[in-house]
Amino acid sequence: MQPLLEISQIFITTFLFAFIMPIFWIVLFLVYLQYRRQAATEKQLFGRSINGVGKQMFMSIGLGLVGGFAASAVLVFMGLSLEQIGLYFIWPVALLLLLVNPRYLCFSYAGGIVAAMVLLARYIIVPLFPVLSENVVFESLLRIHIPALLVLIGLLHLIEAMLIYCGGHWGSSPVYLKKDDGEVVGAFSLQRFWPLPLVALLATVVAQPEIVGVSMPEWWPILQTTLQPGEGESLQYMIVPVAAGLGYGDMVISSTPRERTTFSAKHLAFYSLALLILAVGSEFFSPLVLLGVIFAPLGHEMLILYGKKKEESRPPRYRQGEAGVTLMMVLPGTSACESGLLQDDVILRVNGDPVTDNRDLLEKIEASYFMVFLEGARGGKPFSVVLKKKTREELNGKDSFPDRLKSSRLSYSLLHRSTELGLIPVPASDSGVYLELRKPDPLAGFKRLRQKIKRVSI
Secondary structure (H helix, E strand, C coil): CHHHHHHHHHHHHHHHHHHHCHHHHHHHHHHHHHHHHHHHHHHHHHCCCCCCHHHHHHHHHHHHHHHHHHHHHHHHHHCCEHHHCCHHHHHHHHHHHHHHCHHHCCHHHHHHHHHHHHHHHHHHHHHHCHHHHHCHHHHHHHCCCHHHHHHHHHHHHHHHHHHHHHHCCCCCEEEEEECCCCCEEEEEEEEEEEEEEEEEEEEEEEEHHHCCCCCCCCCCCCCCCCCCCCCCEEEEEEEEEEEEEEEEEEEECCCCHHHHHHHHHHHHHHHHHHHHHHHHHHHHCCCHHHHHHHHHHHHHHHHHHHHHHHHHCCCCCECCCCCCEEEEEECCCCHHHHHCCCCCCEEEEECCEECCCHHHHHHHHHHCCCEEEEEEEECCEEEEEEEECCCCCCCCCCCCHHHHHCCCCHHHHHHHHHHHHCEEECCCCCCCCCEECCCCCCCHHHHHHHHHHHHHHC
8 A cells, every 4th residue: 555655646746747847838838829819710700709718728728637647647557658659750750741731640640650660670671681770760669669659549549539528519619611512601610729747657777776766566567668677687667747738620510519529539439449459459469569550540540531421421500591590609698698599599580570691680680779579499499589789888889780781891790790799690601701621732731841941042
């Protein structure tokens, strides 16, 4: 019991030290920049930020703390040390993949490529050219323990699945999206980022008289390091603080954000568990190594493609209907929220007059007096509410909606006024305000890099 208490104390103390490391604050700053960019996009589209940066940061740090603690506990329990996973090879490969496509910035792809490089060097290149084993690069490459690398990939994705399930739908941002056929539909952009404080192990070879610390059980570590102590030497593990970051991005068109994140988390967890089983199994049955190396990148890619196909194979959830206007979102603390309107409500009539699209809805609301009587359908059943409009003075002297209708930025005026009321309706199918997803160009990053190099040389 005493060794367990000592290890727990060292673990918690080291985990807390991760919060003061510069790398953790760098990750934190990068997360802040991502949320600030999302807020800027919301403000441009709707006239205000829908998801506050401060609230986003607070939620991300909270979940990142839980995820980092869980990942650290597993890393220490299995005895996974830093020199086994070859981070100095993974990061350069990951950066090259980033130039191909940002979504390839993932340990499953970079780690799978590095693991394949290890197998190639270990069983083909070095046997054909033995002199290369003395090369520093090849020596470091051969020291990588593939099962440990696969465990790290599986563990990080398992933690990511947990974070996606718990909070991937938080802060979902409504957008108007233009499809390939030209129709504009409502969608939700999911952008979540989590800074992770971590505790990791570092294995070193020391002389036996110099060994200090807590004695570990004989069965530990589960994954043995590739370091081999000589005569009179022994392995000693140090617990060190590190930091990492996880991110999740998706575009939800045919489902709700919660449905989408539940689907993504479930399938990512299945992938992670399968990879972990292959990784641990390959420690005891070496033929599984090759299967794990192939499954790490290809399994993840198949998971992405399957989720995308499933989302795009169904009709959009938020599109202009034949009658009424569906509400994509009702903002808290606004007139619409106070009136009792809810997300997915379909507004059919304003003061008894039918509405056809979001512009017709806003014009009828603005033509009404202080109180507006709205009728519609909620879950297939009729409902009615009274919307209390704010006066111009309550809007801090902003220009009235009729004044803004004269502006050349008519579509933006419609959205901005909707947001003031707390309503984000589905877009008209021919809306002039929309985002358009560009088809990825695998060579786009390399082309931009070549152009920058060309300008510098000139």
